[in-house]
Amino acid sequence: MPTSIPKEELMAPGHTACHGCGATLAMRYVLKALGEKTVVSVPASCWAVIPGAMPFRTLDVPMVYTPFAATGASISGLREGLDIQGKSDYNVVGFAGDGGTADIGLQGLSGAMERGHNVFYIMYDNEGYMNTGVQRSGSTPYGARTTTTPVGKERDFKKENKKIVADMMIAQNVPYVATATVAYPEDLIKKIEHAKAVHGPKFIQILAPCPTGWYYPPEKTIEISRLAVQSRMFPLYEFIEGRFYLNKSFKPIDVSEYVKAQDRFKHLNEGEIENLRRYVEERWNQLLEWEKLYAGPVKA
Numbered sequence: 001m002p003t004s005i006p007k008e009e010l011m012a013p014g015h016t017a018c019h020g021c022g023a024t025l026a027m028r029y030v031l032k033a034l035g036e037k038t039v040v041s042v043p044a045s046c047w048a049v050i051p052g053a054m055p056f057r058t059l060d061v062p063m064v065y066t067p068f069a070a071t072g073a074s075i076s077g078l079r080e081g082l083d084i085q086g087k088s089d090y091n092v093v094g095f096a097g098d099g100g101t102a103d104i105g106l107q108g109l110s111g112a113m114e115r116g117h118n119v120f121y122i123m124y125d126n127e128g129y130m131n132t133g134v135q136r137s138g139s140t141p142y143g144a145r146t147t148t149t150p151v152g153k154e155r156d157f158k159k160e161n162k163k164i165v166a167d168m169m170i171a172q173n174v175p176y177v178a179t180a181t182v183a184y185p186e187d188l189i190k191k192i193e194h195a196k197a198v199h200g201p202k203f204i205q206i207l208a209p210c211p212t213g214w215y216y217p218p219e220k221t222i223e224i225s226r227l228a229v230q231s232r233m234f235p236l237y238e239f240i241e242g243r244f245y246l247n248k249s250f251k252p253i254d255v256s257e258y259v260k261a262q263d264r265f266k267h268l269n270e271g272e273i274e275n276l277r278r279y280v281e282e283r284w285n286q287l288l289e290w291e292k293l294y295a296g297p298v299k300a
Helices: 022-034 071-084 099-103 106-115 165-171 185-196 218-230 255-259 270-293
Strands: 038-042 063-065 091-097 120-125 176-181 202-207 237-240 243-246
Touching: 022 038, 022 091, 022 120, 022 185, 022 202, 022 218, 038 071, 071 091, 071 106, 071 120, 091 099, 099 106, 099 120, 106 120, 106 165, 165 176, 165 202, 165 237, 176 185, 176 218, 185 202, 185 237, 218 255, 243 270, 255 270
Parallel strands: 038 063, 038 091, 091 120, 120 202, 176 202
Antiparallel strands: 176 237, 237 243
């Protein structure tokens, strides 16, 4: 079957990720789209561990480790340094989890975007601090059980809705913003290619399901990722230089099909699932309004 996914592999086998890791797929596809002239900056996260211990490395591109909060500053410095050396054709990528983006690294991200550096910031969103033991993050959705929002005798699951960093980047008027997921690699790669055509900061939030922290069988990662889109728990969109495009090319399913596929939600009763339904409907309607507000021509 013909595919638009590049054949070049810049990620070697032998990494240390968990079976079914969505974050490894995200990195693999991002590098396929960007090519070998790419430098990646990674903060404390799963991806600080996945490449393996020195002298081994699973990526065939330069990789820089940076403190938890400093991804935005790191890619800003890398961009400036490469430009001074006449290497403006290199892609500079921050590849950070949701904890290091939505929470600890939000200030650095906002600063890098505001300064207008020609960089990519990829947030691989596994909806929690998975590397350190499945703690909740600002990106963890309502209802989820984590080690810091446990469910036992007391129902202390996360009561707040998900913090959506991509929406925040649109509010900051970043030239290119998108959401994507590992279930649709051609869509993800196409969005990277669209971003490459935009000069300035680019932000892409990629849903990267985590079987270890979401409590589902590792072979179900792609299925879970699709259900997230079809249930509208994770809508796919693009914001390109002031124009907004919402992906509606699917038949919606009830949110219960998504949450019941993961044990992190198994404690939810019907009333709590109804809370999620209302949230999904309200957010979807908000995005439909954005589509009208930022209406653009039909995109290739």
